[in-house]
Amino acid sequence: MNGEFSGEKMVYLVDRMDCPSCARSLEKGIGQMKDILDVKVNYSTAKMQVTAANEAALLPVENQVEKLGFKAQAVQGNTRTYHVTGMDCGSCAKSIENHLGLQPAVQKVSVSFASGKMKVEHTNSPGEIIKETAKIGFKAELEEAGENPVSGRKDHLWLILSGLLIAAGFAGTYFDIPAAFSILFYAGAMVISGLKPVKAAFYSIKSRSLDMNVLMSAAAIGAALIGEWLEGATVVWLFALGNVLQNKSIEQTRKSIRGLMDLAPPEAWVKIGTEFVKKAAAEAVPGTIILVKPGDKIPLDGEVVKGTSSINQAPITGESIPIDKAAGDSVFAGTINGHGTLEIKVTKHSEDTALAKIIHLVEEAQEQKAPTEAFIDKFAAIYTPIVFVLALLIMVLPPLLSLGTWGEWFYKGLELLVIACPCALVISTPVAIVSAIGNAARNGILIKGGTFLEKAGALTAIAFDKTGTLTEGRPAVTHVKAEEGTQDELLAIAYALEHDSTHPIAKSITEFARQRGAVRFTAENHRNIAGRGVQGEIDGMVYFAGNRALFEGKKVSIEAPDEEGETMIWIGTEEKILGSIAVSDTIRDSAAAAIRALAGKGIRETIMLTGDNEGTAKKIASEAHVTRYFAELLPEDKVTAVQKLQQEGHLTAMVGDGINDAPALAAADIGIAMGGAGTDTAMETADIVLMADNLDKLPHTISLSKKALRIIKQNIWFSILIKAAALALIFPGYLTLWMAVLSDTGAALIVILNALRLLKVKD
Structure with a gap:
């Protein structure tokens, strides 16, 4: 699909219109399509503007234009977001970027392995982008088209069939069945499980990518060439099985964010006249009155105008105790109404609610690479081609130097090819970071990227604004x-x-x-x-x-x-x-307890910053149990206080309300804003946002970060040791090809499962 996209509008250049009646025919033909709201065709300029209820409704427009005897062409490129399934490590994302980047109609492409999303600026249709993505072995679907794509049962059935063929071939060696039949079974298994990676490998090579599909395909084909049919079939089958298991595991991390999207109900009881009518929540504009019954989720941000109730705000703020609400109080989309019926005046559109902003910011955070992840990606980009070249040299040089047979060294080279893909290493950091960010979001903590997650675990000092933060x-x-x-x-x-x-x-x-x-x-x-x-x-x-x-x-x-x-x-x-x-x-009830808890999390200094006089500062500091305080400070003095801590060698965070403390938040290594659910400024200015208006979740933030750092280190060392062990076993001849595959896919799976533990961290 082509053209200028603004909201749900698309502009096309239309060819083959030879009279104004053609324009009317097009308007009528396209206007009858599902979810098409308006069509305007200008015969003089040969342009057609189509307005649809959603972007998915625009997908079949070009085909329909062609059926009517005309041809639609792009005016300029559009950026669209696609969900992608089938990526099991960062190199997959890179392969997609390289492949789509070679397409003439694609201006820009960015693929996030962590979130499973792809943003493409292109002038051709989404169908073409989806088709090109499929060529390289992955499934893409427009984000606006509905649910995220999931791997279907069909793939699983092919995997089972492939496994049965390998088992049949292996059993044939014990039942006096001719070897040709066993080879036939193995070859069938290789075709079934290997067709997809071989096809993807072809396009990867074409786009100058060296990913796991290339390495596995080379290993499997090489095994077949030297007569190791069982090895070759086992390689592709284990590779396919590993992909299925990895994709299922990684989906658990992505579900942690998609769960947020399901918090707000899609429909609302909207007041029309004196009646309440059920309508799509997106249609309720600010000023509309909606009814929320006991036990229902609140669909939109608003202000209570009638009724009293207790609201469970845990989905947004992480607070475990319901909050009493009455007329004049604010409520948030996604929170749960307790015992009373409420009439609420909507204050924000569905796309502007606190929940919508949380989802948007968390998705953005997932797509940002942490320093560790960026370093490993650079390392993998160098490591893989070096090992690939080394594998080719091992296949050729020793036999030429009469140090062994061609078959023997060719086999060792194939093993090295499999080990050349640092899949477990590349996947070790992003899955852990996405899991931790998802856990934090569900607990009312918004961490804006892996960089801040990593830094939070290394903090040694935290400075607090007094008014509204500790008090x-x-x-x-x-x-x-x-x-x-x-x-x-x-x-x-x-x-x-x-x-x-x-x-x-x-x-x-x-x-x-x-x-x-x-x-x-x-x-x-x-x-x-x-x-x-x-x-x-x-x-x-x-x-x-x-x-x-x-x-x-x-x-x-x-x-x-x-x-x-x-x-x-x-x-x-x-x-x-x-x-x-x-x-x-x-002083807040939670402040002293939170600061005591931080001392047990490795925070050596807790400092209170205030503009109040010495007497007041001393009293509050004593009640809060902070280690130090600075009194009678102007806003710029708070910046100086933060810088003093940094000069003392502390990695320092500043906690404030995100508005008055903006300079100090910016000066700190990490700015942490409190009460983000009620203030847009807090969400925008800080690196980490505590959605509740208290410090209860600050110790959890530090705990989660430290746990994430531990798991990332565990994953990295485990991945390196597995590779080193596999490399060490190649030359004595103890490693088989299927063991090499198992070490790679198995290690990747273990790394993912280890990272998934972060979804369940409670403290």
């Missing part, structure tokens, strides 16, 4: 002290004076009084005194509530000192002080 970010009453009368009487007076104020401290006092059930008197002649407090008249008596400065010049003096790290609100009259209410920004 709640809003003042709360810590204690009430009555000098005269009771606490309840003092609270009742404070409640009356502060009730109408919008100041955060006033709000905290009124909320505390309300929760304590304080009686609210009526305050008349209420007046705000800027920078000092408030005054009001209760039962004919004037009362004041505010700081020390408010009582200056009155007939009272405040002797008691302010509590360290707290803001004191004094309540009294012209003649006497009735008492005080202490207010402070309280």
Whole structure:
């Protein structure tokens, strides 16, 4: 399919139109196709614009144009995303890129082995891209066309048949059946299992790629040439079996992300007039009212306008405890409604929800190579051709030098060909990284790439912004002290004076009084005194509530000192002080526990950064159990503090809200934003995002990263040792060809299964 693509619009150049009636015929013929919304044909410019409900609906347009007697041609290239199955290591992705890169209609191609996706900018039809991908042995399908492609039962049946033929040929040697029949069985097995890799090898060589298909095909054909039919058949069968098992295993990692896509229901109960009608969630625009029944998943981000319920936000934020929601509260797509029916006003389109952004960012993260992965890919690109040339030399040089027979050395060369593919080594890192990123996403942690996953495991210091990160970010009453009368009487007076104020401290006092059930008197002649407090008249008596400065010049003096790290609100009259209410920004319940847990994860320094005074900083630092703190900092001073830690030799992370702390987040080796589910800025600015508005998941992030690094190292060393062992066994003659294949495919499978353990890491 060709043309300019914008949304679901495609522009074609149409040939063979000889009159305006041809344009009308085309409009009518194409317009009757399924999911085609609009067709406009301009006879003068010979252009046709087709608007469809989805890109998949545009797939058959060109064929239909041809059936109507015309021909459609591209205006310019389009970038489309395809799902690809059959890739079992990074070299497969490289082979596809090389092959498609040689096609004249392809401007740009990028294949991610980790996510199983391919992005192609091309001027020909998706059908042509799919056909070219199939030539090299892989199955591609347009992402918009629906479900991801999966390998069908047909491949498995051919594999079973191939195995039965090998078994029949092998059994023939024990039942006095002529050798020709056994060879025939082996040859049949080789054709069945080997046709696909040989075909792929042809196109790989054509595109100058040296992948596993080339090496296995050469080994199998070589074995047949020297009469080792059983070996050749076993090689291709084990190779095919290994591919099936590897693909199934790798799919487990990709499902970890696709599971996120299934969180939001595709349909919603949308309010039309006074009725609720079930419609596609994508059709509900911002401002629409939707109904969510108890137990249902919320289809779109929105704000509760009616009803109360508890919402399980674990799919987005990782929080295990449901959160109570009422009118005015925000809710996220993919979360689960508890006991109450809710009416929700939609605030974002389906493609802009927090869940949609998480999926998009996680998919992007999967496609970014970590430093270890990039190094191994470079190593493999050098290693494979060197070993391939070495194999050819071993086949030729020793016999020429009369050091053995041609058959003997040819066989050793074939074994070396099989070992030349570093499949297990190449696959060792990306599968581990994708598994870890998938695990993190399901636990409310967004890691934006393998680079940050690797770095997180090596952190030695973490700096925290105080306000809103270690603390709640809003003042709360810590204690009430009555000098005269009771606490309840003092609270009742404070409640009356502060009730109408919008100041955060006033709000905290009124909320505390309300929760304590304080009686609210009526305050008349209420007046705000800027920078000092408030005054009001209760039962004919004037009362004041505010700081020390408010009582200056009155007939009272405040002797008691302010509590360290707290803001004191004094309540009294012209003649006497009735008492005080202490207010402070309280530490989060999860902060101290999270910081203690980090100490057990190898984090040597935890540092608090704040603009508050020394007294407040010291108090919060003590409660949070951080090892150090820096007080009275301006935003640029936080950057300096982070740089100081780096100069001390620490790999440093900065944790903040992603907005006010942007400079410090950028200066740190890793920027970690908290509360990403509610702020787009946090998602965009940080390297790692904790979707919940607390630090509970930070220790899990460090644990997961350290575990991922351990598994990556295990996989790399295991892959290298298996190759070294196989190489060492070639020359004494202990290694057979089928053992070489088994060592390669077996090692790759073990590496994948080891990496899959990361999907289940809990702490």
